[in-house]
Amino acid sequence: MLPLLLITRYILILIPAISSMYLESYASNGTYVFFILLFFWVAELRRTIFKKSIGMLLVEIGFSGWLCYTFDGLLFIIFYSTLLTYLPAFHRHIRLSFLGVQLIALNLSLQGQSSSYYVLANLLFFTLALLLRHMNQVAQNKVDIELLYDQLRRQHYELDEARMQLLDYARQVENIAQLDERNRISRDIHDDLGHQLIRLKMMMEAGLRIMPTHMSKGMEMLTSVRDQLTESMELLRSTVRKLKPDDDSMQSFTLDRLIEGLTKEKGIAIEVDIQGMPYVLYPSLAFILYRNAQEAITNAIRHGGATSVQIQLIYETKQITMSVSNNGQVPTGQTAKGLGMTGMEERSKLIGGQLLVTMDSRFTVTTVLPTFRQTH
Template identity: 90%
Template sequence: MLPLLLITRYTLILIPAIASMYLESYESNGTYVFFILLFFWIAELRRTIFKRAVWMLLIEIGFSGWLSYTFDGLIFMIFYSTMLTYLHSFHRHLRISILGVQLIALNLSLQGQSSNSYVLANLLFFILALLLLHMNQVEQNKVDIELIYDQLRRQHYELDEARMQLLDYAKQVENIAQLDERNRISREIHDDLGHQLIRLKMMMEAGLRILPIQMDKGMEMLTSVRDQLTESMELLRSTVRKLKPDDDSMQSFTLNRLIEGLTKDKSIAIEVDIQGMPYVLYPSLAFILYRNAQEAITNAIRHGGATSVQIQLIYETKQITMSVSNNGRLPAAQNEKGLGMTGMEERSKLIGGQLYVAMDSAFTVTTVLPTFR
C-alpha cells in the first residue's frame, strides 16, 4: 500500500474514534479504546500478513459493522478505511461483491440512528467508492500505456536494427556485385589478354631467331605480332572502360537528368533551390529522391495541371530533405492515397525516412531521408 494511502486509512480510523469519544457517552471508555486498538491490530494483520485473504477482509468488515452498531457516533467512517485496502487489489467481480457486502453491513450498523446519518453515510460511501474505482482505472490505464510504450519502444529498436541490417545487407550485396565483376574482368584479362600476350611473346622470340636466317619470314612474324598487339591494346581499353561506367549510367537517376527530360517532354518549368553543402549520396538514396520527385511532378501535371514546379533540396548533416511544390490546382480534400503516393511513402520508410504532404498555398510533397554519412 502506498504511504499516502496508508496514512489516509489510519486517519479514517483514528479521527472518527476520537471524535466519537467526545460526541457520545460510553459506559467504559477503556473498553471502547480496547476495541478500537483491536481494530487497528486486525488492520495491521491484513496489511502485513493476510494481504489478499478475503476471509480476513470479511472479518474486518464484520468487526467494523459491530463497532458502528455498538458505539454509534462517527464510527461508521471506519468502513471507508477498509474500502481503501481492496479496491485496487482484487479483480473486478470480487471488488463489486465485497462492496455490496460492505454496503449491507454499513446500513445494518446504522439501525437506530437518524435518517440523516443513513443519507450521509451512504452518500459518502458511494462517492468514495466511485472515486477509488476511477483512481484504480486511471492507474490501470497508466500501466497499460506504459506497457504499450515499452512495446512500441522495443519495436522501434527492432525496426531500427532491421533497417541497419538492411543497409548493411545492401552494402554487402554491392560489395559482392563489385567482387563478382572484378573476378569476371580478372578472368577475362587472364584468359584472353594474358594468353594472347604469352603467344605474342613466343612469336616474337621465334621471329628474333628466324630473322638473321630468313629475313622475309622473320619480318612477316614481327608484322603479325604488331597487328596482334594492336588487337590486345583494344581489348585492354575495352576492359578498362568496363571498370568505370559511362556518364549516362552514372547519371541515370539524378535530378538533373529528370529535369532535362521533363522540361523537354512535358514543357514544364522546373526550378531547383539547393541549400547547404551538397555531398555524395548513396545510390539508393539518389534513386529514392529521383523516383519521388518524378512521381510528384507527374501527379502535378496529371491531376493539378501544373505549369511550374519548384524543387528544394536541403543538405544537412544527418539527413537530406527534398520538397516538391507546384502551381497546379489544389485537391478539394485529402483523398485516399493512390498507388503513386503509397509507393513514395513505402520507398521513404524502407530506409527510415518520412514522406509529408502539405496543402497550404501550394501542394507540396516533402521527402526526408537519413543520409548515414
C-alpha cells in the first residue's frame, strides 16, 4: 500500500473517531476508545499479516458497520478507510462484490439517522470509489507505459547491436573477398606465368648449348623464346590490370563525377571546400555521400531555384561530415519531409550516421557518417 494511501486510511479512522466523542454522549468513553483501538488493530493486522485475506476484509467491514450503528456520530466515514484497501488490490469482480457488500453494510448501519446522513454517506462513498478507480487506472497506465518504454529501449539496443554486427560482417566479407582475389591472382601467377618462365629458361639454356654446333637450330629456339616472352608479358599485364579496377568503376560514385555531370546538365556553379587530411572511404560511405549530395543539389535547383552550391567536406579521425548549402530560396516555417529527404536520412542512419538540416541565411543539409577507421 502506498504511503499516502496508508496515511489517508488512518486519518479516515482517527478524525471521525475523535469528532464523534465530542458530537455524541457515550455511556462509557473508555469502552468507545477500546473498540476504536480494536478497529485500529484489525486494520493493522490486515495491512501486515492478512493482506489478501477476504475473511479479514469481511470482518473489518462488519466491525465498521457495527461501530457506526452502535456509536453513531461520524463513524460512517471509517467505511471509506476500508474502501482504500481493496479497490487497488483485488481483481475487478472481487472489487465489485465487496463494493456491494460494503454499500449494504453502510446503509444498514445508518438506520435511525436522518435522510441527509444517507445522502451524504452514499454520495461520498460513490465519489471516493470513482476517484480510486481513476487512480488505479492511472497507475496501471503508468506501469504499462514504463513496460513499453523498457521494451522499446531493449529493442533499440538489440537493433543497434545488430547494426554493429552487420557492419562488422560487411567489413569481414570485404576483407575475405580481397583475400580470395589475391589468392586467386597469386595462383595464376604461380601456375601460369611461373611455369612458363621456367620452361623459357630451360629453352634458352638448351639454345645456348647447341648454338656453337647448330647455329640455325639455336636461333630458332631463341626466336621461340622471344615469342613466348611476349605472351608472358601480356599475361603479366592482364594480371596486374585485375589488381586495379578501371577508372569508371572507381569513380562511379565520386563527388568529382557528380559535380562534372551536374555542371554540364544544369549549368550550376558548384564549389568544394575540403578540410582535414583526406583518406580512402569504404565504398558504402562514398555511395551515401554521393547520393545525399546528389539529392541535396537536385532539391536546391528544383525547390529553391539555386544557381550556386557549396559542398564542404570535413575529414576527421572517426567521422566525415559533408555540408551542402545553396543560395536558393530558404523555406519559411516547418516543411514536411519528402521522399528524397527521407531517403537521405534513412541512408545515413543505416550505418549509424545522422542527417541535419539548417535554414539560416542558406539552406544547408549536413551528412555526418562514422568512418570506422583503425587509427592504431
